[in-house]
Amino acid sequence: MTANKIAETAITQNAEAVVSHGPHISIKAETLFELFGFPVTNSLLTSWIVVFLLVLLALSYNRNRFVTSLLNLILKPIYSLFAGVFGDKIEVFFPLVMTYFLYILSLNWLGLLPGVGTILLKVHDESIPLLRAGTADLNTTLAFGFMSIFMVQYYAVRYLGWGKYLKKFFNFANPIKAFVGLLEVVSEFSKAISFSFRLFGNIFAGEVLLTVIAFLVPVLASFPFLLFEFFVGFIQALVFAMLSSIFISVAIADHGH
Amino acid sequence: MEIEGVKMLATALAIGLGAIGPAIGIGMIGSKAVEALGRNPEAESSITTNMILAIAFAEAVAIYALVVALIIKFT
Numbered sequence: 045m046t047a048n049k050i051a052e053t054a055i056t057q058n059a060e061a062v063v064s065h066g067p068h069i070s071i072k073a074e075t076l077f078e079l080f081g082f083p084v085t086n087s088l089l090t091s092w093i094v095v096f097l098l099v100l101l102a103l104s105y106n107r108n109r110f111v112t113s114l115l116n117l118i119l120k121p122i123y124s125l126f127a128g129v130f131g132d133k134i135e136v137f138f139p140l141v142m143t144y145f146l147y148i149l150s151l152n153w154l155g156l157l158p159g160v161g162t163i164l165l166k167v168h169d170e171s172i173p174l175l176r177a178g179t180a181d182l183n184t185t186l187a188f189g190f191m192s193i194f195m196v197q198y199y200a201v202r203y204l205g206w207g208k209y210l211k212k213f214f215n216f217a218n219p220i221k222a223f224v225g226l227l228e229v230v231s232e233f234s235k236a237i238s239f240s241f242r243l244f245g246n247i248f249a250g251e252v253l254l255t256v257i258a259f260l261v262p263v264l265a266s267f268p269f270l271l272f273e274f275f276v277g278f279i280q281a282l283v284f285a286m287l288s289s290i291f292i293s294v295a296i297a298d299h300g301h
Numbered sequence: 302m303e304i305e306g307v308k309m310l311a312t313a314l315a316i317g318l319g320a321i322g323p324a325i326g327i328g329m330i331g332s333k334a335v336e337a338l339g340r341n342p343e344a345e346s347s348i349t350t351n352m353i354l355a356i357a358f359a360e361a362v363a364i365y366a367l368v369v370a371l372i373i374k375f376t
Contacts, residue, residue, distance in 0.1 A: 069375055071371060071375050071376065238361070241361075241364070245361070245364035245365060245367055246364050249367050249368070282354075283358070286354060
């Protein structure tokens, strides 16, 4: 048997092994190592990298002319978009919603780079990817969702005061208002859950789609889907920031009696 | 029926049935957006932004179904 033949058989066997098992997809982020008893997952590692990059970017703003003008180019259209929601309160809320947007956008897009999800690491006789998109982990997106809703409550209390804020949820003037208050409490939690599942579902579904397409057609076919995933990552980051800003502006609006 | 077969069936049903509603919704959003564009072509940019936002919300429902289907498939 020539070397070529051997290599060919090895490739066929390899392909058969892959076919029999199908592509490896894990719905939860895998633990890389433990730090002080806390598991550090591959999604968490990617989030740390993103935080590091964003801090670098923030530090070089106003020091490097190229970075400054590039960031201004990105920030300006989004500023005018949010200004349409907040009106004259935009100065207060823009840093918060822009942080949501930039952080989620970086997490979504970093997960699409080559090497993320394909560089494998052997941990306890199991090969797991070293990096994984930060938002492709439900823990990350749950944290985002609950934090966003917490900020909505915080600003509602700050702008309306405790009295008016609590009156929305606990109003015993008549039975209907009491029931509506109960529904409001439930709706705040369902907003957070819906936030997190929307983001997680979109990004994780994108990863599964890319894996399955690359598994079915190994060459070139996944390229249009990759472009589509960049678009989806941008839209989901925008939707998260936009919804947060709409919830905040509804919550701080004073319904005069 | 053995458990694997039921799982496959449940996966297909979850995403198949879950995609019906969002599909109708996205179709309606698109048709209305085009209608609005025909009436007022100058408002193209704001119509597009709002249309994409609304589509993202309708699509989220399909994504919930997809998450359920993936959870059934991979656990």
